[in-house]
Amino acid sequence: MSDPVVEAKRDAGIRAADMVKDGMVVGLGTGSTVFFAMERLGERIRSENLHIFGVPTSNQTAMRAEEYGIPLTTLTLHPKLDLAIDGADQVDPKKRMIKGRGAAHLREKVVADAANQFVVVIDAGKEVAGLDAAVPIEVLPFAYGSVVRRLQELGGEPVMRNGVKKDGPVISDNGNYVIDCAFGAVADPAGLETAINAIPGVLGNGIFARMTEKTVVIVGGRK
The missing domain is CATH 3.40.50.1360 (Rossmann fold)
Structure with a gap:
């Protein structure tokens, strides 16, 4: 079937x-x-x-x-x-x-x-009906700690994405870390997309609102 x-x-x-x-x-x-x-x-x-x-x-x-x-x-x-x-x-x-x-x-x-x-x-x-999944964020490895702090200040709960068939973090094709950050229900996707991208060390995030x-x-x- x-x-x-x-x-x-x-x-x-x-x-x-x-x-x-x-x-x-x-x-x-x-x-x-x-x-x-x-x-x-x-x-x-x-x-x-x-x-x-x-x-x-x-x-x-x-x-x-x-x-x-x-x-x-x-x-x-x-x-x-x-x-x-x-x-x-x-x-x-x-x-x-x-x-x-x-x-x-x-x-x-x-x-x-x-x-x-x-x-x-x-x-x-x-x-x-509304976006509420954790937001994937690609981060420069050097900036990981400061990015996590800033995401927490935005009200997020950032978690490093770890490999399934390897130990340690997932590394993107660009050589960077990926953080999955839960914000709950996203009332203003475009605003959150902009706010995340404004954090130094963030290279891009998974909200597509523009x-x-x-x-x-x-x-x-x-x-």
Whole structure:
């Protein structure tokens, strides 16, 4: 019996991939739903002779793109993208979101900012009335202690993200620490996003609240 969540993710990924047109440069997010989109893009490259370039947001995504036969490029060569496809951990009715369970949120935000259109693929379980998940924050290792103090002053409960199959902290693809900081219900996502980013030593956080106008949310299994 098929898993309905997996099928919803596959549906969302395929629908996003079918938005890509010949000649586009596409940001490729990180995570299982995006990988379904990448699988579909690989199929279209082979069957339709689709010509595209992808900009990966993580080493994992780059490896998967190579597996699917998606040619890769960089933001240096293509600083403006046609669209970016990515997932999310929570999305509210105003299309504000929390991302970063895969610790790629800093590169994902850079790529989303560079794109004309930000296509977010989720299953229905990621829809929420209000954002309340812990916020992933990428931190310069040198500044870890002072960042933790400042996050506590903001009312957060910061916790270092530790590895599952290795001892010690998770290290991002950029060589930094990742802190997961719980704030409870986030009444002002844009304000909190700005406040966290203003802390010296913070390189980026997983609240995406300032690109809603160009965001399209595709919920798998729902037309």
